[in-house]
Amino acid sequence: MKKLLNNYSTKFEYSFYCALFRVFIALFLIKDVIITNGLKNLLYKGVEFYIPTKSFLLEILSIDTNFIRNNFDYFNILYLIIIILYLFGVGKKFTAFMLYIIFDIMQQLNSVTLNGGDNLLKFILLYMVFINSYEYFSISKIKYKNPEFKKFDNFISNMGVLSIKLHLCLVYFLSAVHKINADVWFNGVATYYTLSLERFRGTTFNLYIAKNAFIVLISTYMTILIEISYPFLIWFKKTRKILVILAIMLHISISILMMLLDFQVVFILVQGFFFSNKEILLTINKIKNFQKKTKKMSNPIKLKNIFKISGIWIFIIIMLRVMYLLIKNYLL
Numbered sequence: 619m620k621k622l623l624n625n626y627s628t629k630f631e632y633s634f635y636c637a638l639f640r641v642f643i644a645l646f647l648i649k650d651v652i653i654t655n656g657l658k659n660l661l662y663k664g665v666e667f668y669i670p671t672k673s674f675l676l677e678i679l680s681i682d683t684n685f686i687r688n689n690f691d692y693f694n695i696l697y698l699i700i701i702i703l704y705l706f707g708v709g710k711k712f713t714a715f716m717l718y719i720i721f722d723i724m725q726q727l728n729s730v731t732l733n734g735g736d737n738l739l740k741f742i743l744l745y746m747v748f749i750n751s752y753e754y755f756s757i758s759k760i761k762y763k764n765p766e767f768k769k770f771d772n773f774i775s776n777m778g779v780l781s782i783k784l785h786l787c788l789v790y791f792l793s794a795v796h797k798i799n800a801d802v803w804f805n806g807v808a809t810y811y812t813l814s815l816e817r818f819r820g821t822t823f824n825l826y827i828a829k830n831a832f833i834v835l836i837s838t839y840m841t842i843l844i845e846i847s848y849p850f851l852i853w854f855k856k857t858r859k860i861l862v863i864l865a866i867m868l869h870i871s872i873s874i875l876m877m878l879l880d881f882q883v884v885f886i887l888v889q890g891f892f893f894s895n896k897e898i899l900l901t902i903n904k905i906k907n908f909q910k911k912t913k914k915m916s917n918p919i920k921l922k923n924i925f926k927i928s929g930i931w932i933f934i935i936i937m938l939r940v941m942y943l944l945i946k947n948y949l950l
C-alpha cells in the first residue's frame with residue numbers, strides 16, 4: 619500500500635492524454651452548443667410543445683429554473699465562455715468545476731435528448747475537476763512552491779484517472795450483465811432487431827446484415843464478449859491494446875450502423891486513459907520513425923508508375939464491386 623501511494627504521489631503518468639482529452643471535450647461541447655442553438659426554444663426555453671422540467675441543482679441553489687429559461691441566451695453565452703476558458707486551461711480547476719455545474723444544469727433543463735454518452739461525460743467532467751490536465755495544451759501550468767502540494771496533486775490526479783477507468787469498466791460490466799439477462803441477447807438475435815429498426819438504419823446495408831443469420835449471431839455474442847471481458851483484461855498490458863482496438867471497432871460500427879455518433883465518440887475518447895505518457899510518446903516515436911524509413915525507401919514517382927498504381931486501384935475497386943454484387947445477390 620505504501621508503495622502504491624508513493625507511486626501515485628511521485629509522478630502523474632497520464633498528464634498528456636488528460637490535456638488532449640480536455641481539448642477534445644471542449645471542442646465537442648462547443649459543437650453541441652452550436653448545433654442546439656437553433657433548437658433552444660424547444661429544448662431549453664420551454665416555449666413550444668415540450669413540457670419543461672425543473673432543475674434539481676438550481677432548486678438546491680434557490681435559483682428559479684424559469685429564470686434561467688427566460689434568460690437562456692445569456693446563460694448559453696456564459697456556458698460557451700466557460701468552455702472556451704476550459705479549452706485553453708484558463709482558471710484551471712475552478713473553471714473545470716464551473717463547467718461541470720453548468721453542464722449538469724444544461725442536462726437537467728433538457729433530459730429528453732440525453733443518452734449513455736451524455737451520462738458518462740457528466741461523471742468524467744466531475745473527475746476532471748480533480749485532475750491536473752494543464753501540463754500540455756494550456757496557456758500556463760499549475761505551479762507549486764511546496765513539493766508536498768505537488769505530490770498531493772499528483773495523487774489526486776492519478777486517483778481521478780483511476781476513477782474514470784473504473785467507471786468505464788463498470789459501465790461495460792453492467793451493460794454485459796443486462797444483455798446476458800435479456801432474451802434477445804442471450805439467444806443471439808439482438809442485432810437483428812436493432813438493425814431492422816428504421817430509427818437506427820444508418821446505412822443501406824443494415825437490412826442485408828440483419829438478414830444474415832451468421833453475422834447477427836457473431837455480432838450479438840461478440841458485443842457481449844467484449845463488454846464482459848473488458849473490465850478484467852484491460853488491466854493487463856498484453857491484452858490492453860487488443861481490448862481497446864475491439865472496443866473502438868465496436869463503437870465505430872455502432873456509430874455508423876445506428877447513427878449514434880456523439881454517444882460513441884465519448885466512449886472512444888475515454889479509451890485513451892488506459893495509456894500513460896510513456897506509452898503514448900513511444901507510439902508517436904514509432905510512427906515518426908516509420909515515416910522516416912518510408913521517405914528514405916521511396917523514390918521519385920514517375921508518370922509511368924502513377925498509371926500503374928492508378929490501374930491497380932481501379933482493378934481493386936472493380937473487384938470489390940463485383941464481390942459486393944455477388945454477396946448481395948447470392949448470399950444475403
